Amino acid sequence: MIEDLILDHIKRLKPYQSARSLYLKQGGILLDANENPLGSVIDSEYSGISLNRYPDPKQNALRQAVSTLINVPIEKLFFGVGSDEIIDLLMRLFCAPQKDTILIVEPTYGMYLTVSEIQNVEHHICLLDANFQISTEKVISSVLPSDKMIFLCSPNNPTGNLLSEKEVEFIALSFPGIIVVDEAYIDFARDGASMINLCEKYRNVVILRTFSKAWGMAAARCGYTVADPEVILNLFKIKAPYSINVLTEKAILQAIKNNREKDIMINRIIAQKEILIEELKKISYIERIFPSDANYILIRLPMAKEIQKVLADKGVIIRDRSSQPMLENCLRISVGTSDENKKLIECLKIVSEEI
Numbered sequence: 104m105i106e107d108l109i110l111d112h113i114k115r116l117k118p119y120q121s122a123r124s125l126y127l128k129q130g131g132i133l134l135d136a137n138e139n140p141l142g143s144v145i146d147s148e149y150s151g152i153s154l155n156r157y158p159d160p161k162q163n164a165l166r167q168a169v170s171t172l173i174n175v176p177i178e179k180l181f182f183g184v185g186s187d188e189i190i191d192l193l194m195r196l197f198c199a200p201q202k203d204t205i206l207i208v209e210p211t212y213g214m215y216l217t218v219s220e221i222q223n224v225e226h227h228i229c230l231l232d233a234n235f236q237i238s239t240e241k242v243i244s245s246v247l248p249s250d251k252m253i254f255l256c257s258p259n260n261p262t263g264n265l266l267s268e269k270e271v272e273f274i275a276l277s278f279p280g281i282i283v284v285d286e287a288y289i290d291f292a293r294d295g296a297s298m299i300n301l302c303e304k305y306r307n308v309v310i311l312r313t314f315s316k317a318w319g320m321a322a323a324r325c326g327y328t329v330a331d332p333e334v335i336l337n338l339f340k341i342k343a344p345y346s347i348n349v350l351t352e353k354a355i356l357q358a359i360k361n362n363r364e365k366d367i368m369i370n371r372i373i374a375q376k377e378i379l380i381e382e383l384k385k386i387s388y389i390e391r392i393f394p395s396d397a398n399y400i401l402i403r404l405p406m407a408k409e410i411q412k413v414l415a416d417k418g419v420i421i422r423d424r425s426s427q428p429m430l431e432n433c434l435r436i437s438v439g440t441s442d443e444n445k446k447l448i449e450c451l452k453i454v455s456e457e458i
């Protein structure tokens with residue numbers, strides 16, 4: 104039961120309650136939050152946005168818009184200041200520091216580990232298989248009685264591949280804790296690859312999404328989770344009252360209206376990825392180009408660290424992932440514009456001569 108997984112002090116918590124959250128729908132003369140009644144000092148520059156008033160703590164407009172967009176009930180949606188904030192909040196909801204533990208399936212996104220370290224929650228790891236695929240047996244046999252959460256990422260960062268939904272479903276069936284499936288890059292994958300439907304079947308599956316990638320809204324800092332309504336209610340209990348600001352809210356609502364633009368960009372980025380892969384194949388010293396369902400490509404090559412540094416000196420920044428488990432001599436390349444990718448290839452071609 105989800106209720107049994109939530110930490111007791113949070114179950115008992117009486118959340119901070121603003122008067123605005125009680126009377127939001129009613130409106131009226133707002134003398135409850137010590138705001139500036141005259142407006143903001145930059146009102147003239149942001150027409151139509153009242154920056155002097157606190158934003159909606161219930162995130163209603165955003166929740167409604169995403170509910171319609173992805174066809175998920177509003178009770179299952181919660182927004183964070185990037186999905187990174189939601190990772191942090193989820194861990195605070197379920198994991199008692201120095202008591203509960205988490206399982207991270209590596210190699211994967213580094214924030215699961217960082218957040219656990221910040222919160223003093225111990226982690227242990229289990230490895231993906233040689234194809235970077237998840238195996239239920241391996242994961243389940245690694246689970247400790249103290250594990251409250253398992254972190255998975257699909258498409259996985261930095262390996263780029265989708266995880267098998269069937270395997271994740273088996274894990275959801277046998278693991279009594281929370282399974283987080285981070286779908287930050289799902290928009291770049293084939294249709295139907297999302298595991299969002301697992302949330303309907305299994306109360307312990309939590310999906311993370313972000314506006315930072317395919318939507319091109321990284322600067323706005325906005326991500327969301329699709330989860331059981333009980334998880335959502337408790338996330339609302341522990342979040343900072345006004346976490347999503349008005350500028351972000353407006354920008355994201357506009358982005359959702361421009362949904363088609365996102366799809367066009369995804370197609371362009373995927374087309375660039377295909378071209379980039381073909382160009383990388385022509386570089387003989389690259390040993391391996393891993394398949395990618397995302398907007399980045401993982402490659403293996405000799406002297407990866409040195410090559411990454413030489414590229415950086417030439418003004419092309421890519422990510423060295425060599426220190427992660429299983430990723431010796433691996434670099435992760437985000438797909439750029441056509442010109443950026445050409446420059447990268449040019450540099451990769453001459454770089455081998457310089458080291």
Ligand SMILES: Cc1ncc(COP(=O)(O)O)c(C=O)c1O
Pocket residue numbers: 184185186187188212256260285287288312313314315321324325326
């Ligand atoms: C797998 C994954 N999850 C989450 C995030 C964080 O996204 P946000 O910008 O929404 O915090 C990233 C960012 O790189 C990521 O790669």
